[in-house]
Amino acid sequence: MAEEGTTETGSARVDVWIWSVRLTKTRAIAAAACRAGHVRVNGERAKPAQSVRAGDEVRLFHAGRERIVVVRRPVTKRVGPPVAAECLIDNSPPPPTPVEAAVVGIRDRGAGRPTKRERREIETLRGGRP
16 A cells, blocks of 8 residues: 555656645646746656656756756655655755855846946856856
């Protein structure tokens, strides 16, 4: 008999799985991310109803960072954080430090489009061309 929330067939919808292992706060956000093209399964763009199996790589761009996880166990019901950690292998790069996040810079609302000079300064700050 399967554990609670684990599927007998060994697969789950990608939007349900992302929500179940707590990568997004709601299933609606997970489905919207799939529809917007922010979710990839094994390198291919995923629709919300696409199934995932153990061993699949899921890439999710959410909240300003990319999460790269490998499915260990497909689940269809939301599980607690300790169980969720067992259902995936997290290969994501570490989140940017507050210092790195500040380097990007934020333009004031209503400031308009950057001038050519400002654009070059922004590219230099981001580590682009000198």
